[in-house]
Amino acid sequence: MICVQARRLFGACWDDEITQAERESLEAHFASCAGCREEYDLYSRALELVTTLPRIEPAPDLIERALARSRRVAAAPDRMGSPGFPWVPVTASTALVAVAFTVFSPWLVGRTVPVALRPARTPAPIVQPELRQPGTLASETQGPEAQSPGGTTAPGRAAVVTDPLAAVPDSLFDHSEDIEFILDPMTLRRGRPAALRSNASAKGQQATITF
Amino acid sequence: MARVAVDDERAFAELVRRFQARVTNLISRVLNDRECADDLAQEVFVRVFVHRRNYRHGAKLSTWLFTIAANLAKNEIRRRVRRRNWFSLDALQELVSDSAIQLADPTEGQEITLEREQLQEAVGRAIATVPEKYRLALVLRDIEGLAYEEIAAVIGIPGGTVRSRINRARSMLKRKLQPLLKKADTP
Numbered sequence: 427m428i429c430v431q432a433r434r435l436f437g438a439c440w441d442d443e444i445t446q447a448e449r450e451s452l453e454a455h456f457a458s459c460a461g462c463r464e465e466y467d468l469y470s471r472a473l474e475l476v477t478t479l480p481r482i483e484p485a486p487d488l489i490e491r492a493l494a495r496s497r498r499v500a501a502a503p504d505r506m507g508s509p510g511f512p513w514v515p516v517t518a519s520t521a522l523v524a525v526a527f528t529v530f531s532p533w534l535v536g537r538t539v540p541v542a543l544r545p546a547r548t549p550a551p552i553v554q555p556e557l558r559q560p561g562t563l564a565s566e567t568q569g570p571e572a573q574s575p576g577g578t579t580a581p582g583r584a585a586v587v588t589d590p591l592a593a594v595p596d597s598l599f600d601h602s603e604d605i606e607f608i609l610d611p612m613t614l615r616r617g618r619p620a621a622l623r624s625n626a627s628a629k630g631q632q633a634t635i636t637f
Numbered sequence: 638m639a640r641v642a643v644d645d646e647r648a649f650a651e652l653v654r655r656f657q658a659r660v661t662n663l664i665s666r667v668l669n670d671r672e673c674a675d676d677l678a679q680e681v682f683v684r685v686f687v688h689r690r691n692y693r694h695g696a697k698l699s700t701w702l703f704t705i706a707a708n709l710a711k712n713e714i715r716r717r718v719r720r721r722n723w724f725s726l727d728a729l730q731e732l733v734s735d736s737a738i739q740l741a742d743p744t745e746g747q748e749i750t751l752e753r754e755q756l757q758e759a760v761g762r763a764i765a766t767v768p769e770k771y772r773l774a775l776v777l778r779d780i781e782g783l784a785y786e787e788i789a790a791v792i793g794i795p796g797g798t799v800r801s802r803i804n805r806a807r808s809m810l811k812r813k814l815q816p817l818l819k820k821a822d823t824p
Contacts, residue, residue, distance in 0.1 A: 436804075436807075437800070437803065437804040437807060440807075468811055468814075468815055468818055468819075469807065469808075469811050471818050472807070472810055472811040472814040472815075472818065473779060473807060473810075473811075475756070475757075475760045475814065476760060476764065476775070476779045476780060476810065477779050477780065479666070479757055479760060479761065479780060480757065481658060481662045482658075482661055482662045482665040482666070482671060482674065483658065483661070484657040484658055484660075484661035484675065484678060485661075485675040485678075488653065488657050488661070488675065488678060488679060488682075489650055489653045489654055489657065491679050492653050492679050492682040492683060492686075493646065493649065493650055493653070495679065495683050496649065496682070496683050496686040496687075499683060499686065499687055500644075500686075
């Protein structure tokens with residue numbers, strides 16, 4: 427047996443968990459190796475000091491204090507982390523439902539109206555978009571209904587009035603005095619019919635709205 | 638424990654009386670702090686009371702108690718480490734060498750009882766300087782006398798790891814106490 431093997435057996439020897447053969451081999455090594463013998467002597471004396479340490483006596487009133495505190499805990503169980511109402515999961519699931527509703531509400535609202543209840547309506551004629559200069563918009567709101575660039579009344583407005591859905595208010599607010607802004611004439615021009623596109627007076631300008 | 642689970646106060650008092658010494662001793666030796674050990678021992682029994690209905694019948698009660706005590710002691714050690722309010726190795730070496738000098742010199746007129754107390758104090762402080770994960774295994778094995786399997790259950794690590802930690806802790810402790818032991822040998 428070499429020193430490394432002998433020192434590896436110190437713990438098992440102290441715990442008396444080595445075989446008889448290992449013990450004899452270790453003792454034979456100690457007889458020939460003073461260093462290992464001294465090391466084991468120090469090892470065993472250090473552990474003797476640990477194992478013979480006096481036991482710490484508990485506080486004399488530990489039982490009373492533990493009982494008193496346990497009674498207080500029993501009276502207020504939520505203070506000690508006992509299982510109560512699970513606020514955290516409930517709050518988290520509520521927040522999740524709210525977020526999901528917010529995200530999917532456009533689709534959900536559109537599908538909640540039964541198809542049978544929807545009035546059959548004829549497709550409205552294509553409304554020719556109106557191009558207004560920002561400077562003239564305010565004056566137009568005081569005048570008659572919107573005029574098309576050619577001076578004729580826009581047929582789209584009349585179609586909206588005769589629509590059965592018009593009886594149902596879309597909003598709680600009155601939109602009759604609203605001003606329409608065309609913010610991006612380039613986008614608008616892309617979908618216009620060719621007749622309107624050839625109209626030189628219908629030049630779009632970038633509108634700027636300040637609040 | 639079954640009686641404690643149905644709110645039998647006398648059974649709980651008996652449980653505290655039976656285990657208070659071992660729990661206090663374990664915490665005290667791990668922390669090397671008597672006052673704190675009393676408070677944490679009380680906390681152990683309060684937690685036992687709070688979770689009395691979660692106790693698995695058939696499990697060893699002492700293992701459960703030691704697990705709670707070990708966890709509380711570990712939390713306390715970590716709290717102290719965070720606060721940097723812990724015994725430093727340099728201070729320990731200074732104290733060990735002082736104790737060794739005092740023990741080696743009988744002309745100082747120290748009483749034998751006082752020497753023994755100083756020696757025990759030095760050993761307690763040496764244990765307190767062993768790293769936490771080794772220290773807990775060492776105290777459970779060499780002070781509380783638990784079997785390796787029970788220590789594994791308390792700490793929640795495999796039995797082989799328990800053995801290696803205890804061996805490591807014993808070697809560290811031997812190195813720390815070596816000056817004290819050698820000084821005590823000198824006439």
